[in-house]
Amino acid sequence: xxxxxxxxxxxxxxxxxxxxxxxxxxxxxxxxxxxxxxxxxxxxxxxxxxxxxxxxxxxxxxxxxxxxxxxxxxxxxxxxxxxxxxxxxxxxxxxxxxxxxxxxxxxxxxxxxxxxxxxxxxxxxxxxxxxxxxxxxxxxxxxxxxxxxxxxxxxxxxxxxxxxxxxxxxxxxxxxxxxxxxxxxxxxxxxxxxxxxxxxxxxxxxxxxxxxxxxxxxxxxxxxxxxxxxxxxxxxxxxxxxxxxxxxxxxxxxxxxxxxx
Amino acid sequence: xxxxxxxxxxxxxxxxxxxxxxxxxxxxxxxxxxxxxxxxxxxxxxxxxxxxxxxxxxxxxxxxxxxxxxxxxxxxxxxxxxxxxxxxxxxxxxxxxxxxxxxxxxxxxxxxxxxxxxxxxxxxxxxxxxxxxxxxxxxxxxxxxxxxxxxxxxxxxxxxxxxxxxxxxxxxxxxxxxxxxxxxxxxxxxxxxxxxxxxxxxxxxxxxxxxxxxxxxxxxxxxxxxxxxxxxxxxxxxxxxxxxxxxxxxxxxx
Amino acid sequence: xxxxxxxxxxxxxxxxxxxxxxxxxxxxxxxxxxxxxxxxxxxxxxxxxxxxxxxxxxxxxxxxxxxxxxxxxxxxxxxxxxxxxxxxxxxxxxxxxxxxxxxxxxxxxxxxxxxxxxxxxxxxxxxxxxxxxxxxxxxxxxxxxxxxxxxxxxxxxxxxxxxxxxxxxxxxxxxxxxxxxxxxxxxxxxxxxxxxxxxxxxxxxxxxxxxxxxxxxxxxxxxxxxxxxxxxxxxxxxxxxxxxxxxxxxxxxxxxxxxxxxxxxxxxxxxxxxxxxxxxxxxxxxxxxxxxxxxxxxxxxxxxxxxxxxxxxxxxxxxxxxxxxxxxxxxxxxxxxxxxxxxxxxxxxxxxxxxx
Numbered sequence: 001x002x003x004x005x006x007x008x009x010x011x012x013x014x015x016x017x018x019x020x021x022x023x024x025x026x027x028x029x030x031x032x033x034x035x036x037x038x039x040x041x042x043x044x045x046x047x048x049x050x051x052x053x054x055x056x057x058x059x060x061x062x063x064x065x066x067x068x069x070x071x072x073x074x075x076x077x078x079x080x081x082x083x084x085x086x087x088x089x090x091x092x093x094x095x096x097x098x099x100x101x102x103x104x105x106x107x108x109x110x111x112x113x114x115x116x117x118x119x120x121x122x123x124x125x126x127x128x129x130x131x132x133x134x135x136x137x138x139x140x141x142x143x144x145x146x147x148x149x150x151x152x153x154x155x156x157x158x159x160x161x162x163x164x165x166x167x168x169x170x171x172x173x174x175x176x177x178x179x180x181x182x183x184x185x186x187x188x189x190x191x192x193x194x195x196x197x198x199x200x201x202x203x204x205x206x207x208x209x210x211x212x213x214x215x216x217x218x219x220x221x222x223x224x225x226x227x228x229x230x231x232x233x234x235x236x237x238x239x240x241x242x243x244x245x246x247x248x249x250x251x252x253x254x255x256x257x258x259x260x261x
Numbered sequence: 262x263x264x265x266x267x268x269x270x271x272x273x274x275x276x277x278x279x280x281x282x283x284x285x286x287x288x289x290x291x292x293x294x295x296x297x298x299x300x301x302x303x304x305x306x307x308x309x310x311x312x313x314x315x316x317x318x319x320x321x322x323x324x325x326x327x328x329x330x331x332x333x334x335x336x337x338x339x340x341x342x343x344x345x346x347x348x349x350x351x352x353x354x355x356x357x358x359x360x361x362x363x364x365x366x367x368x369x370x371x372x373x374x375x376x377x378x379x380x381x382x383x384x385x386x387x388x389x390x391x392x393x394x395x396x397x398x399x400x401x402x403x404x405x406x407x408x409x410x411x412x413x414x415x416x417x418x419x420x421x422x423x424x425x426x427x428x429x430x431x432x433x434x435x436x437x438x439x440x441x442x443x444x445x446x447x448x449x450x451x452x453x454x455x456x457x458x459x460x461x462x463x464x465x466x467x468x469x470x471x472x473x474x475x476x477x478x479x480x481x482x483x484x485x486x487x488x489x490x491x492x493x494x495x496x497x498x499x500x501x502x503x504x505x506x507x508x509x510x511x512x513x514x515x
Numbered sequence: 516x517x518x519x520x521x522x523x524x525x526x527x528x529x530x531x532x533x534x535x536x537x538x539x540x541x542x543x544x545x546x547x548x549x550x551x552x553x554x555x556x557x558x559x560x561x562x563x564x565x566x567x568x569x570x571x572x573x574x575x576x577x578x579x580x581x582x583x584x585x586x587x588x589x590x591x592x593x594x595x596x597x598x599x600x601x602x603x604x605x606x607x608x609x610x611x612x613x614x615x616x617x618x619x620x621x622x623x624x625x626x627x628x629x630x631x632x633x634x635x636x637x638x639x640x641x642x643x644x645x646x647x648x649x650x651x652x653x654x655x656x657x658x659x660x661x662x663x664x665x666x667x668x669x670x671x672x673x674x675x676x677x678x679x680x681x682x683x684x685x686x687x688x689x690x691x692x693x694x695x696x697x698x699x700x701x702x703x704x705x706x707x708x709x710x711x712x713x714x715x716x717x718x719x720x721x722x723x724x725x726x727x728x729x730x731x732x733x734x735x736x737x738x739x740x741x742x743x744x745x746x747x748x749x750x751x752x753x754x755x756x757x758x759x760x761x762x763x764x765x766x767x768x769x770x771x772x773x774x775x776x777x778x779x780x781x782x783x784x785x786x787x788x789x790x791x792x793x794x795x796x797x798x799x800x801x802x803x804x805x806x807x808x809x810x811x812x813x814x815x816x817x818x819x820x821x822x823x824x825x826x827x828x829x830x831x832x833x834x835x836x837x838x839x840x841x842x843x844x845x846x847x848x849x850x851x852x853x854x855x856x857x858x859x860x861x862x863x864x865x866x867x868x869x870x871x
Contacts, residue, residue: 102492104448158596243342
């Protein structure tokens, strides 16, 4: 009983900020108050009409779409190569491709900033997109690798024994069976890219900045609940995505939490 | 990779104030890291990271255990979604939410929390919990319940079963989760930036201040290199230990 | 004469430190069913994979109807393969699975439908076409896999432990059915198994493999009745090995001191050491020892009742242990003394030097 209460309390701790943000977002006054003195959607209106948020939202869509479109085929090819081919230095390549997971954001951001400055590419979407591709790739590769590892190579052998040449084997057997992994990879790519902040802060300008960077700037400069409204929209979208993902992909399998029953 | 190379190169070049051009080779940037006013930030970073790790571990274990061992699939799913949602919400939204919670307008806290180390600590623990919970839950769920049943059949009451069997067998998860959280917290940026309000600074905030406000890229680079090296070292230790622990009894390969 | 369809010539394959195949020579004849039998890791599946084209050997050649196909990829070889896990494509219906090979060959649409129906009828599943593989039982999936392999009219049918995933009763049914279908189609078949009953019951010839080599290749009766090596004798059928010293051409003194008469094809020289194999069903336990056969004294060590027969372990007086089977329940208790008799022609000789 006590144990259950502790777990509930801890989960409440995890959820508390979310609840507060949602409550704050419908607060009618500029000064935050609890309990709220009424209900108002004015901060949503302000958030949706604030020019810098609109520009940043467009940038987010461009950067996320472009980086997902690039990272998915690159990551799939890399995952297939890493799992299937007896590459020399396989450990090295895996480490290189997965390294963005462990490199601190400020180090990666500053490194990319210096590099972009050298190449004269500052204030360019290309740098931001390249940065996002690099950051998203580990997630794509991991999720596709899981699918590749679960793919019974006998199915591909069977197709070959029935006369399918390699490209046909890939088209008719490999690709359709990797579809769930590719879908998960796409989902991860979008979530990571949409939420990416630290590296983007370093390599974007007022013109190219994406939503999290614009939100950061807003929080630093203003205290009104507009940010709460934007955050609520963000949280809502995330909840929908995570719920859908759990239904479609059974997240506990993705995170290797098995049950003995 | 190339970007990190550029980072290393710049961190050993001389900073020319007011310019992005750099001078000759120097170790001044790294000596500056050890100057008293900066050393304080590094010390704060180490203390905050250590405290975050310990508190995160304590707060995450019960949730992870519940996630791994709750019989009801629906409850498990609920815990998982509640765990993952902040994980996917993004740093800015989460940190902003804590600014609201820790500020005095919603809850009248007896002590000041926002823009104080305590507030940063709370934010960092919250930020690290999903990661820790997932790592611990994976470790606990890989323990075959047959060991726990065996202990119970030998007369161990539930608390003893937990202490003598479950906890020791989940040690690899505890170790790897702690090291990962320490490494990530060491280079945390948005949480101390917003919750510290300039009064509490960790190493990543110094990197950003020097790079984006003072345009001292070489000096900033030296701090970034320190953050990078510490993070990679800690994670290298983690994977080394995990490689050894993987052979430990009671753990089926994932 | 026998036409050779598949030939392996000096085929070797190594996986890291493991020599999976060690200079294997093998000829598969037209229309026969040949099984590769051996324990796991003996190289039997590698042999099949080399024939199928999934694994390229480091040395040696693979011939198909006399043509060297060693470097030819699997999809060009036109062989039918049934996998242990069946490897039915989970994202396609049963009919699409069976049609797969036909479509890859560009067979016209109308013919595809007709041949799929024909193949499914052959495996007695004419109605299964629209179903998904996951909706079928293991035995049905096995038949679909067979139909998918046969529909392309392969030159050779390769079966990798095709019955291993089935439970015992179904396995026995499918064994008979597989034999019927193979005879009906008359296709040359190579069949991998670790189950001696499957190998002996199904095949025209058996290749017993061990440690990357073929230890013996012969008809089921040959490998059972005249094992060429101790490994073959041990692996096929339960058996007991007794050591002895030759007294004269027909007499051997067993290690325990008892004397037996033997009829061996080889002429024995006095004083030599021999290893004799005895199949348990050739040992008669109890009853009057009235015949001329070798009568030995023994004590019952253990009795195991197995339904239609019982298995006895016997300690020979003076030393040596013998396995015996008697039909029905045994009327002995452990510790009982018993006389047993073994006819002279029940003793087989295995080389003392070869493998163990």
